[in-house]
Amino acid sequence: MLPGWLCQVCRNRARWHHLPSRFFSWSPRQISRWNKPESTESSPPENPRVLITGGLGQLGVGLAQLLRKQYGTDNVILSDVKKPPAEVFNSGPFVYADVLDYKNLRELIVNNRITWLVHYSALLSAVGEANVALARQINITGLHNVLDLALENCLRLFIPSTIGAFGPSSPRDPAPDLCVQRPRTIYGVSKVHAELMGEYLHHKHGLDFRCLRYPGIISADTQPGGGTTDYAVQIFHDALRTGHFDCYLRADTRLPMMHIGDCHRATLEFLQASECQLSLRTYNIAAVSFTPEEVAQEIRTHLPHLRVTYTPDLVRQTIADSWPMRFDDSNARRDWGWKPVFGLPELVTDMLGAIREQRAREDLPAREGLPVS
Numbered sequence: 001m002l003p004g005w006l007c008q009v010c011r012n013r014a015r016w017h018h019l020p021s022r023f024f025s026w027s028p029r030q031i032s033r034w035n036k037p038e039s040t041e042s043s044p045p046e047n048p049r050v051l052i053t054g055g056l057g058q059l060g061v062g063l064a065q066l067l068r069k070q071y072g073t074d075n076v077i078l079s080d081v082k083k084p085p086a087e088v089f090n091s092g093p094f095v096y097a098d099v100l101d102y103k104n105l106r107e108l109i110v111n112n113r114i115t116w117l118v119h120y121s122a123l124l125s126a127v128g129e130a131n132v133a134l135a136r137q138i139n140i141t142g143l144h145n146v147l148d149l150a151l152e153n154c155l156r157l158f159i160p161s162t163i164g165a166f167g168p169s170s171p172r173d174p175a176p177d178l179c180v181q182r183p184r185t186i187y188g189v190s191k192v193h194a195e196l197m198g199e200y201l202h203h204k205h206g207l208d209f210r211c212l213r214y215p216g217i218i219s220a221d222t223q224p225g226g227g228t229t230d231y232a233v234q235i236f237h238d239a240l241r242t243g244h245f246d247c248y249l250r251a252d253t254r255l256p257m258m259h260i261g262d263c264h265r266a267t268l269e270f271l272q273a274s275e276c277q278l279s280l281r282t283y284n285i286a287a288v289s290f291t292p293e294e295v296a297q298e299i300r301t302h303l304p305h306l307r308v309t310y311t312p313d314l315v316r317q318t319i320a321d322s323w324p325m326r327f328d329d330s331n332a333r334r335d336w337g338w339k340p341v342f343g344l345p346e347l348v349t350d351m352l353g354a355i356r357e358q359r360a361r362e363d364l365p366a367r368e369g370l371p372v373s
């Protein structure tokens with residue numbers, strides 16, 4: 001018998017499944033009697049109510065903007081443990097939320113009638129290796145809090161994974177959705193753990209878990225948070241600032257990358273896909289794949305005098321050498337129609353244009369094709 005307080009969606013999903021242990025720490029009396037199915041046959045479906053954790057990093061603010069356009073500003077709540085800049089604070093709801101604080105997260109979800117949870121908090125690859133204990137806490141303990149809350153509250157839960165979820169024994173060119181995954185970083189280990197826990201809870205308890213393995217994401221107006229692919233953002237800033245870039249990876253290190261616009265659109269389209277479209281719960285998504293030398297060459301079509309030197313950093317080079325060079329994303333393309341827009345030339349043109357605009361706004365000069373003095 002399923003408890004009567006489960007919403008209809010969860011009742012359907014969980015019919016043949018056992019309930020998780022944290023469910024039994026809830027007395028039915030604690031569950032609001034207003035906790036009814038989100039919509040009935042006669043009422044139009046409500047917009048989702050979205051909470052984004054770790055929302056002040058490279059990806060959260062842009063995704064919030066896109067979701068707010070689609071579903072209304074007040075329906076998308078950004079959260080983080082950092083103080084938001086004024087423009088973010090003034091652009092829509094923001095709350096403090098530490099993913100290690102289960103009770104506070106639960107309160108936010110319940111009080112705001114959250115239906116979709118986008119879990120972005122994480123320590124990324126290079127930062128995680130420098131602080132393994134903290135990475136384990138945020139990426140694994142925080143994940144467990146979020147999984148339990150998603151299950152208790154029948155949420156659609158999106159957690160991004162990464163090229164870092166693969167390791168040296170995985171096929172690298174291309175890496176398929178399903179293959180050996182033995183990553184050698186705490187970041188990768190925690191992301192494989194997230195993929196497996198989410199899928200386990202989906203199959204056992206009907207959790208609506210959704211996961212995309214993002215490539216390295218390239219954005220002009222937000223700074224990357226300490227990953228191995230960060231060079232592919234910095235090169236554009238340095239190209240316009242000084243005309244010289246010193247790369248911490250070897251010139252021939254090929255990695256999958258994606259423009260942030262494609263990343264946000266993929267996330268929205270995947271969140272909107274109906275359950276029957278999804279043959280998997282964790283998908284690779286791909287756009288472009290390039291080496292530092294190839295992106296430098298493409299930038300030189302705009303800034304011919306860009307000079308790039310290479311000083312490989314042992315930690316980040318070792319990480320990059322264990323990651324896929326390309327992603328096979330054929331399942332995402334087939335199941336829910338994924339298709340990127342930005343190839344390398346479009347990505348480079350867009351990045352240079354956006355950073356030029358930023359520099360102009362801040363009254364900073366941009367080196368337009370001048371030789372480095």
Ligand SMILES: NC(=O)c1ccc[n+]([C@@H]2O[C@H](COP(=O)([O-])OP(=O)(O)OC[C@H]3O[C@@H](n4cnc5c(N)ncnc54)[C@H](O)[C@@H]3O)[C@@H](O)[C@H]2O)c1
Pocket residue numbers: 053054055056057058059060079080081082097098099100119120121122123124138142160161162163213214215216217218223224225226227229
């Ligand atoms: N950016 C990429 O290239 C990339 C690639 C693959 C996957 N991803 C994944 O996408 C997600 C978002 O990435 P990002 O680049 O925006 O990351 P980021 O490092 O830029 O931001 C992460 C945010 O998490 C917050 N955070 C840290 N500890 C927290 C805590 N205890 N509680 C709540 N928030 C906390 C930080 O303050 C930060 O704002 C991550 O899960 C990451 O693994 C990103």
